[in-house]
Amino acid sequence: MTWRDIVDQIAWLRATTYEVEELTGGLTNVNLKVTHPGGTCVVRVAQPGSELLAIDRDHEHHNSVAAATAGVGAGVIDYLPDAGLMVVEYVDGRTFTDDDLRSGDHLGRVAAAVRQLHGGPRFEGDFDMFTLQPTYLSIVTERGFRLPHRYLDFAPQVERIRRAFAVRAEPTVPCNNDLLAGNLIDDGAKIWLIDYEYSGNNEATFELGNLWSEAGLTLDQLEELMAAYDGAVHRHRVARARLWGLMAKYGWTLWGSIQDSVSTFDFDFWGWAMEKYDRAVAEFDGPDFDRLLDEAAGDA
Incomplete structure (x- = not known):
């Protein structure tokens, strides 16, 4: 499955024209920077085996929303638990x-x-x-x-x-x-x-x-x-x-x-x-x- 196949699971992105760039750094996720007509976001792709590491994806989603509410976390745009995908705002910085x-x-x-x-x-x-x-x-x-x-x-x-x-x-x-x-x-x-x-x-x-x-x-x-x-x-x-x-x-x-x-x-x-x-x-x-x-x- 290509990165585009993965991103196409997100209906509102599939309906647009977008570019995908893999970001470096993740060791339990693949992070994809997606640039589309409405802006830029990051699609976080959970990888197999993360359940052994005590990662709870529902908690991750809930807490990401809470961190955004606190004003220090990126905003959460979408969450597709069955596909192992979460979409967050792209933070432009160093x-x-x-x-x-x-x-x-x-x-x-x-x-x-x-x-x-x-x-x-x-x-x-x-x-x-x-x-x-x-x-x-x-x-x-x-x-x-x-x-x-x-x-x-x-x-x-x-x-x-x-x-x-x-x-x-x-x-x-x-x-x-x-x-x-x-x-x-x-x-x-x-x-x-x-x-x-x-x-x-x-x-x-x-x-x-x-x-x-x-x-x-x-x-x-x-x-x-x-x-x-x-x-x-x-x-x-x-x-x-x-x-x-x-x-x-x-x-x-x-x-x-x-x-x-x-x-x-x-x-x-x-x-x-x-x-x-x-x-x-x-x-x-x-x-x-x-x-x-x-x-x-x-x-x-």
Whole structure:
């Protein structure tokens, strides 16, 4: 089936003259930029196997609409669940790279956009890496997918993080949960947050810690990001974000293992997973782990 065959499933586009361009960057979707007489849109094409990654397409649609209502997500134009298609507005701007975030020039604006999302309408569904990680692990072990050396050895550390977080539970807010640099677009006036496949209500510190981890920001930049979001540096919040960033690396490692086994994309998913896992191991084994647990459970 060609891209045009796929786009032709959308009745109102089929009735027009349009041009299709495949966009780069997606690892669980194919994103097609469609230019038609009325403007430009993006057709998101779900790929087989995404159900193993705990992606709920109905939640993605609902939450994309909510993010647009919050003013930071692209507007949703159409949704064809049986065809695995969602049509959203095309955001004309510059897609961020890790280097853009590492420069530090945009962290305040990024924090403002994240706060705007978190202050918007409640999402459908919840996202909890303490639940998702064992779900991924069951899939990996039951199907005989690749598991990194020592992966299971860190279960006690994960439980320690869970217990530390339980000392002072934080409220959940609508989160994207996948804010890597490529999901931030700067149109010159504002920063848009796109791609709500993993969206759900979650702790704000997961969102920020995951962003810190994905972009490879420094610890000073994490503090800057947290200060911009919270209005001041709070040690327990920074520690919580760091530990969520660690949990994100640990959990997304298994995402990479699943994709390495089932995805048809030409991408080194195992190398991607191991880069995250190696950084997670360094943090589990590192000198700051015990202190971060204490700080996360504190109130300073």
